[in-house]
Amino acid sequence: MPGFQGPRLKDVAEKANVSLSAASRILRGERQRFGAETCDRVLDAARQLGWRRNLLVNGMQTGRTRTIGVMIPPFDSFWVDVLAGIHIVLASADYLPITVWVGDCQEMPHFEKDEDEGFKQISRLLDRRVDGLILWPSFAVAYYDHFRELLERKVPVAVIDHEYSEDQIADSIETDEAASARAVAEHLVNLGHRDIACLSSREAAWQAWAVRRRECFEQAVEELGGGKVRSWRLNAWGTDGLEIAREILSQNPRPTAVFAVTDHEARYLYETAIEMGLEIPQDISVVGFADLDFAATMRPALTTMRQRPREIGRRAAQLILDRLDGDMAESPPTTIRVGADLIVRKSTARPPK
Amino acid sequence: MPGFQGPRLKDVAEKANVSLSAASRILRGERQRFGAETCDRVLDAARQLGWRRNLLVNGMQTGRTRTIGVMIPPFDSFWVDVLAGIHIVLASADYLPITVWVGDCQEMPHFEKDEDEGFKQISRLLDRRVDGLILWPSFAVAYYDHFRELLERKVPVAVIDHEYSEDQIADSIETDEAASARAVAEHLVNLGHRDIACLSSREAAWQAWAVRRRECFEQAVEELGGGKVRSWRLNAWGTDGLEIAREILSQNPRPTAVFAVTDHEARYLYETAIEMGLEIPQDISVVGFADLDFAATMRPALTTMRQRPREIGRRAAQLILDRLDGDMAESPPTTIRVGADLIVRKSTARPPK
DNA sequence: CCCGCGTGTTAAACTAGTTGAACGGGAAGC
DNA sequence: GCTTCCCGTTCAACTAGTTTAACACGCGGG
Structure with a gap:
């Protein structure tokens, strides 16, 4: 029961009488060997029958499906924008991304729990013979072992927001953490803050960016004369945001500014501030990171580092395309660092006297 | 240069000496004809070599790629959640959605402008022989002509948020506009509002929901004794939101409540209210629609109808699967109406005296 | 009359399997 | 000694084309 699959090349040939x-050959563009009239006849026949090239066959023959697998968490607007960048670049090269999502939309996935499900997703991509893969760090770490297979199959892989420090086996595209953290530090120190806290995220192995963002920030503040940063982090499941925020804001002396490593953590600080009757930014300054879609509409509007997710997506896609048929087919893995921009809104001010 | 594609079945057979x-046959599960020891040998060999089924070949032979094309605008959290629902259902059936995006992330696409690009996207899906399609209305209307091809190829199609009134040629999954509009009307009329305005969206042909939402609301308010609704709508490009909002709030007498057909339009009303020094909800009540991710964090928090995008996505995916191998393979197109829930927040109150 | 050129044809091999039919050899049962 | 079963083999056809090689036909020029 192979369902009707549309007209075959045979039908076109018969209709055009060739x-x-x-x-x-004619439909592939090899026109010069044939008469103009014949070419027209074939092209017309194909159009009239609605024939379309079967990319499955093409894929079998050339080993290229013009398809790139993408695995991201469907978590927030950052990832949606990354995806947008990927789509734009691939579409213009006549490639198609196939996206699989790990985890739930409501919360950052816990890859440890979903290992099987995640690997099934990757399998679905490999079974369809994608030409390349763009992955978020979770897979890269949780399935480090499976990377062997990807390398053996010579499927180029780009990992977003995660760099392997020791043995880099795949390309990496990430936010420039050092420069970004320094920009935040400068902003706060310049405002006069000398007692600054940092609220980090879950610092799981596959959240290397969280660790680096915090460490870079701590270092930058100290270098700029802002004193020693007091740092907290969420638990492994990310469930204690409000409690940690309460702990930070209850310190005595209370820090005058808090850097949240993402806008999500900044939200906990906002909620806790309302709870405790503290005014942002009069009593405490808050800086976020990412400029997620809700950051601008928070009250007060959140000062945050705007990442460039679209550029990250674009660069990742371009890297895969270059590896596939560009000159860099064989060059060693690289790391691309994408900048971020400080967006000063209403949540930061000089420290209270 | 057909790049290395991983081990072939031949390699497995040789290694297992069969x-x-x-x-x-053994790898397909036809075990009973073979000895247990032979089966193990083959399975072991396949595992050791890392062999994986080539779905391209499978697709060619059976005419089924276990792949569903999805076309949506990457616009707001509504569509992201629809996508989430689709992914969940398809993943559990071992299908994979391939998503193409039309338009830009920042704004609702204008399909009229991008007709070529949009059709290229659909082509990319059909060239890869997707088994079914889930489309947003834009395509359904702009490319009405191309529907012929889809029907001929017997590719089941589900359209989200758009019902053809005359000749329904595809399945449709949409929000229950009549019930939802009535819920909003009841809420406002019960609060005592008797002079209610409606701010509709662009009412393009492919935004049938906007028209129906407005009309259902007008009718419901009148039936409930809320008087005659005064309605406005955005221009064809959706660029005059603030101007229209200003016009509404400058009316004399000013309506005491405004129903915005989506949360996006509610935003214009909020901005204009600040501009004009009006307090929400003391001076004017505002109701949105969709409960997009920013609705809860607006100040005051927006009262809105929460659509069920995930359910819409799930039902759409399920419908496609049922059409593919269920009993309803041949039944006529249906329309599924999904409910919505009124979320009362802080933007509605009794009308000012 | 033969050569070469422009067109176009046929046949076969190839992509990676899947599937049906026929068949073969050893062992057990009768 | 014959049949039957079990286990497995070989062969061929099939999915939808792509590509190479060899070849054929008619026309114009020499």
């Missing part, structure tokens, strides 16, 4: 191979 | 057809 041989199968002539039809194939 | 014939090609035996390997094929």
Whole structure:
């Protein structure tokens, strides 16, 4: 029961009254060997029948499906924008991304729990013979072992927001953490803050960016004369945001500014501030990171580092395309660092006297 | 140069020392014809070599790629959640959605402008022989002509948020506009509002929901004794939101409540209210629609109808699966109406005296 | 009359399997 | 000694083309 699959090349050839191979050549663009009239006949026949090239066959023959697998968490607007960048670049190269999502939309996935499900997703991509893969760090770490297979199959892989420090086995595209953290530090120190806290995220192995963002920030503040940063982090499941925020804001002396490593953590600080009757930014300054879609509409509007997710997506896609048929097919893995921009809104001010 | 594609079945057969057809049968699950020891040998060999089924070949042979094309605008959290619902259902059936995006992330696409690009996207899906399609209305209307091809190819199509009134040629999954509009009307009329305005969106042909939402609301308010609704709508490009909002709030007498057909339009009303020094909800009540991710964090928090995008996505995916191998393969197109829930927040109150 | 050129044809091999039919050899049962 | 079963083999056809090689036909020029 192979359902009707549309007209075959054979149908086109018959309608145009030419041989199968002539039809194939003409439709592939090899026109010069044939008369103009014949070409027109074949092209017309194909159009009239609504024939379309079967990319499955093409894929079998050339080993290229013009398809790139993408695995991201469907978590927030950052990832949606990354995806947008990927789509734009791939579409213009006549490639198609196939996206699989790990985890739930409501919360950052816990890859440890979903290992099987995640690997099934990757399998679905490999079974369809994607030409390349763009992955978020979770897979890269949780399935480090499976990377062997990807390398053996020579499927180029780009990992977003995660760099392997020791043995880099795949390309990496990430936010420039050092420069970004320094920009935040400068902003706060310049405002006069000398007692600054940092609220980090879950610092799981596959959240290397969280660790680096915090460490870079701590270092930058100290270098700029802002004193020693007091740092907290969420638990492994990310469930204690409000409690940690309460702990930070209850310190005595209370820090005058808090850097949240993402806008999500900044939200906990906002909620806790309302709870405790503290005014942002009069009593405490808050800086976020990412400029997620809700950051601008928070009250007060959140000062945050705007990442460039679209550029990250674009660069990742371009890297895969270059590896596939560019000159860099064989060059060693690289790391691309994408900048971020400080967006000063209403949540930061000079420290209270 | 057909790049290395991983081990072939031939390699597995050789390693296990069996014939090609035996390997094929065993790996397909036809075990009873073979000895347990032979089966193990083949399975082991496949595992050790990392062999994986080539779905391209499968697709060619069976005419089924276990792949569903999805076309949506990457616009707001509504569509992200629809996508989430689709992914969940398809993943559990071992299908994979391939998503193409039309337009830009920042704004609702204008399909009229991008007709070529949009059709290229659909082509990319059909060229890869997707088994079914889930489309947003834009395509359904702009490319009405191309629907012929989809029907001929017997590719089941589900359209989200758009019902053809005359000749329904595809399945449709949409929000229950009549019930939802009535819920909003009841809420406002019960609060005592008797002079209610409606701010509709662009009412393009492919935004049938906007028209119906407005009309249902007008009718419901009148039936409930809330008087005659005064309605406005955005221009064809959706660029005059603030101007229209200003016009509404400058009316004399000013309506005491405004129903915005989506949360996006509610935003214009909020901005304009600040501009004009009006307090929400003391001076004017505002109701949105969709409960997009920013609705809860607006100040005051927006009262809105929460659509069920995930359910819409799930139902759409399920419908496609049922059409593919269920009993309803041949039944006529249906329309599924999904409910919505009124979320009362802080933007509605009794009308000012 | 033969050569070469422009067109186009046929046949075969190839992508990676899947599937049906026929068949073969050893062992057990009768 | 014959039949039957079990286990497995080989062969061929099939999915939808792509590509190479060899070849054929008619026309114009020499």
